[in-house]
Amino acid sequence: xAVVSQHPSWVICKxxxxxxxxxxxxxxxxxxxxxxxxxxxxxxxxxxxSNEGSKATYEQGVEKDKFLINHASLTLxxxxxTSAHPEDSSFYICSADPxxxxxxxxxxxxxxxxxxx
Amino acid sequence: xxxxxxxxxxxxxxxxxxxxxxxxxxxxxxxxxMWYRQYSRKGPELLMYTYxxxxxxxxxxxxxxxxxxxxxxxxxxDSQPSDSATYLCAxxxxxxxxxxxxxxxxxLAVQP
Numbered sequence: 001x002a003v004v005s006q007h008p009s010w011v012i013c014k015x016x017x018x019x020x021x022x023x024x025x026x027x028x029x030x031x032x033x034x035x036x037x038x039x040x041x042x043x044x045x046x047x048x049x050s051n052e053g054s055k056a057t058y059e060q061g062v063e064k065d066k067f068l069i070n071h072a073s074l075t076l077x078x079x080x081x082t083s084a085h086p087e088d089s090s091f092y093i094c095s096a097d098p099x100x101x102x103x104x105x106x107x108x109x110x111x112x113x114x115x116x117x
Numbered sequence: 118x119x120x121x122x123x124x125x126x127x128x129x130x131x132x133x134x135x136x137x138x139x140x141x142x143x144x145x146x147x148x149x150x151m152w153y154r155q156y157s158r159k160g161p162e163l164l165m166y167t168y169x170x171x172x173x174x175x176x177x178x179x180x181x182x183x184x185x186x187x188x189x190x191x192x193x194x195d196s197q198p199s200d201s202a203t204y205l206c207a208x209x210x211x212x213x214x215x216x217x218x219x220x221x222x223x224x225l226a227v228q229p
Binding site: 002004032034041042044046049057097104106107108109110113 | 149220
């Protein structure tokens, strides 16, 4: 149980284009999903917290117009990197919190490697 | 001072050794403690979850929480080359935001 699916696993795009990453909780409902960014040999950096049906809460320094987050249902959240540039190249990981009975546990997707040329 | 401190390693041990991984923290409000394992270029995988103080065992893994010392540990018995990964501690105070505070991760290499 507690499987989180993230797609795509790897995407290469040209500078200036937009990229959408999907995060799905397959066997549970997640009222809260999280988006992280991870640089090589570093820990996870929280970008935003996403609650179903409401606007995402972004961490300080994260551009909300650059990283659009939509949490349309209890099992799906998407991150769109708009007008991507080489400095946006990174490893993006989503997680989902199943809520009650599993306090503050987050289950993670496999991550998406974004390369912007 | 960071809220959560974790030695980044790398830690290299021979196969079969007992591995001890540790984190210290400064926020006494933390009450939910987790250990995640992350293989290279993969998402973190939940290994252990502990609420408040005490020990928890699952197979070769044992998690310990000492809230009085603000110190948590993960022990791996009979370590295997497949245990080679980065181990992240994470903790939370159970607040409304549900955020986890992560350590920097310890890179472990188990040599065959």
